Amino acid sequence: MTHIIGRTLKAGIPILWTLVVFLAPVADPPAVLGQEDILGVGVQVSEKSGEELKAAIDRASKDVQASPTSYRAHFKLGNAYAEAKNEEKAKDHYEQALELNPKYIEALVNLGTLYSDLEQPGEAIQYFEKALGLNPDDCKARSNLGNAYYALQRYPDAMYEYERAVMADPKCYSALYNIAVAFADAGLFREAVTWWEKVERVAPGTEAARGAHENIEILKPFTQPPTARGGDEATGGN
Numbered sequence: 001m002t003h004i005i006g007r008t009l010k011a012g013i014p015i016l017w018t019l020v021v022f023l024a025p026v027a028d029p030p031a032v033l034g035q036e037d038i039l040g041v042g043v044q045v046s047e048k049s050g051e052e053l054k055a056a057i058d059r060a061s062k063d064v065q066a067s068p069t070s071y072r073a074h075f076k077l078g079n080a081y082a083e084a085k086n087e088e089k090a091k092d093h094y095e096q097a098l099e100l101n102p103k104y105i106e107a108l109v110n111l112g113t114l115y116s117d118l119e120q121p122g123e124a125i126q127y128f129e130k131a132l133g134l135n136p137d138d139c140k141a142r143s144n145l146g147n148a149y150y151a152l153q154r155y156p157d158a159m160y161e162y163e164r165a166v167m168a169d170p171k172c173y174s175a176l177y178n179i180a181v182a183f184a185d186a187g188l189f190r191e192a193v194t195w196w197e198k199v200e201r202v203a204p205g206t207e208a209a210r211g212a213h214e215n216i217e218i219l220k221p222f223t224q225p226p227t228a229r230g231g232d233e234a235t236g237g238n
Helices: 013-021 050-066 071-083 087-100 105-117 121-134 139-151 155-168 173-185 189-202 207-223 231-235
Strands: none
Touching (some): 050 071, 121 139, 189 207
16 A cells, blocks of 8 residues: 555547457456555555554554544554554544544545455445545545446446546556556556556556566566467478
């Protein structure tokens, strides 16, 4: 889970995307990594030990006890629980943050993403839509909304949201990543590689870039031109 920020894409791309969204995913695509879900401020892919995660939760809990009406304190505690993979307690504190500040976009995005992680995309959509009602250019909300639609097999809607995310921010690497996944699912592997290469350029050093590189390597055998057959095989030879 990574945090990115959310602004114009060259004309002509939407036509190509339209071709993709009406293609069903191929029956047996290569096993590439799936959509890039992104949480908001304060949550990263964690390599902390169990003790470190517990200590972070304890510190954030003390902040909530000291300031129970602070939406930021509840948000930080939600983040700590999210890092520890305790989705239910994370949701509880994100919801408390939103009770205190209904316009807190980061909490809306994080809560929606947790519902997506719990395989409840229908629930997730409402939170992403609320976030986009506050800021239509929010990259995280727009890209994750696309993921929720993708999980519901609403592929045209998903691609539309990815397109809008990249139009708002050409460096919205989660949307770039997810466009590549859609191309790969449709069996358009060269196009997928092109979009993953964009992720590597705009987001070097991130988990998304590492995933993109891994997927490019997986797809390499599927993007090479057929080896020219020569000699007797080519001529059917005697």
